[in-house]
Amino acid sequence: EVQLVESGGGLVQPGQSLRLSCTGSGFTFGDYAMSWFRQAPGKGLEWVSFIKSNAYGGTADYAASVRGRFIVSRDDSGSIAYLQMNSLKTEDTAVYYCTRALWLDLLVHPFDYWGQGTLVTVSS
């Protein structure tokens, strides 16, 4: 059974950092691109970041709202994706979800499995 489990959320003050983890199981983690989305309280869904599989260079991309502050990485040996969030702002408050996708030179099969989400609250 495919599972994605996020961890690392919590309450932090503006300007602080937090690292989220996403542990995958039930599939060959290294074959998939991984992506992070977020959902602010009572709001819609927003894409945050994406990292391709190493077979496609392991390159990453970011939403403009987090570019330069967030860094996505992956450890295929441990089946974990990370989201390092720096210089956090109050507007980063949201539930953060990790997902997987099949990337073969293009996104052939989008986000079919999602984690349960982890809440990040940025507040003074």
Place this chain on the structure above:
Amino acid sequence: DIQMTQSPSTLSASVGDRVTITCRASQSISSWLAWYQQKPGKAPKLLIYKASSLESGVPSRFSGSGSGTEFTLTITSLQPDDFATYYCQQYNSNPWTFGQGAKVEIK
């Protein structure tokens, strides 16, 4: 960025009804469109990808159609488990963007 607009934002329906939700893209996205269902406190669930392909395990009462800039999600006979919020998402180009959501409520 490609803007995605869903209509209606809220829909009241009864069990057994046929329900249609529309999603419009601000520019052509070919067929690179997905539909998700989300229930309160839960992660989104992929229903449809590539505009009309049914995700494995999703009931056949869900269907998608369209290409270019206009798309629809249809539920042929609404079931109690279908009351939820539905989002469309384009994955034609980064940043991948969502519609604002369409909430299907019990009439």
